[in-house]
Amino acid sequence: MVMSWAISLIIIVGVRLMVKKPTLIPSAGQAVVENMLGGIRDIMEPIVGKSMIKKTFPLLIALFTFILIQNWSGMLPGVGAFGFYDEHEHLKYWMRPGNADLNMTIALALVSAVFAWTYFVFRYAGLKVLIYDLFGNKADPKEVPKVIYVLLFPIFFMVGMIEVVSILFRPVSLSFRLFGNVFGGENLLANMTSLASWIVPVPFYFLEILIGAVQALVFTLLTAVYIGLICNHGDDEEHAH
Incomplete structure (x- = not known):
């Protein structure tokens, strides 16, 4: 929970500092944010449809950004490095990546594949x-x-x-896929660092950067696919032309 609050704060403060007051000629920070938004939007629009992209994009970009930074948070100094031993001699870390905890990934899956999916389907497609x-x-x-x-x-x-x-079963598959990749990556980095503190772990950090980005995109894409399967029928005629 602490890491999740920290990540949310980082996203809010980071975007505000990068964009500041939006201008017609964007600054470097504004250009970075706009390119990320535009890139994710271009990927998601064919999936959810032109009629649904404006309605679903806030959810999709929020999921992608939050999950991405959560996945990468395990590489921050101090995360997964300090803790205490409980009465069973199990090491409990003070700070861990949020997605390395199954509770977090289950919550994300319920929000995206249950609550948000139900809302969009019944609101914009209907029971019939x-x-x-x-x-x-x-x-x-x-x-x-x-x-x-x-x-x-x-x-x-x-x-x-x-x-x-x-x-x-969508919440189960979404939550366990994300949890397994992040938890496995966290253990891999911890084991490699324990074997050798220098040089040896470096390639695995780059691997975790790639896996973190892929898993954030996969989670967001699957959420878009679930919504688009029901709500994207309105664009069929346009796609046919």
């Missing part, structure tokens, strides 16, 4: 679209025989039941 997307017969009755079209109903219903199960 959701039910059709899960259980509806997607075949065109004009292109398939009537008998086959009728027989497809139970098949699509069973596929919908499988999809419901996958939706329920």
Whole structure:
């Protein structure tokens, strides 16, 4: 929790100091922030759709930025380095990366894959679209025989039941994927540093920078995909053209 508060403060203060008062000709700090926003927006827009990007972008950019800095926080001096031993002789660190704790990744997964997904789907798609997307017969009755079209109903219903199960497991997959990568990276750095304090750990720090960025992007992309699967049907005709 302490690391999460610190990371949130770093994001707020850092963006404010970099942007300051936005100008038509951006400063170096403003250009960095605008390029990051523009880059993430360009990646997410085809997934969630043009009609949904403005509505979902605050959530997506917040998830990406917060998770990215949380992932990298394990490389800050003092993080995962100091602590105390409990009554079972287990070392408890004073500060650890937030995403190296399963409680944090579960909270992020519940916010993105449950609460936010439910809000966007029911607010901008509706229950009817959701039910059709899960259980509806997607075949065109004009292109398939009537008998086959009728027989497809139970098949699509069973596929919908499988999809419901996958939706329920989304928080599990999201939280454990992020937790496993960050926790594994933290242990890797600790082990390499214990073997040799100089030079040897350096390549692994660069590896953690890459993995931290990839995992933040994967988490955000999956959140966008979950929302776009239901809410992005309005852009189908435009994409076809």
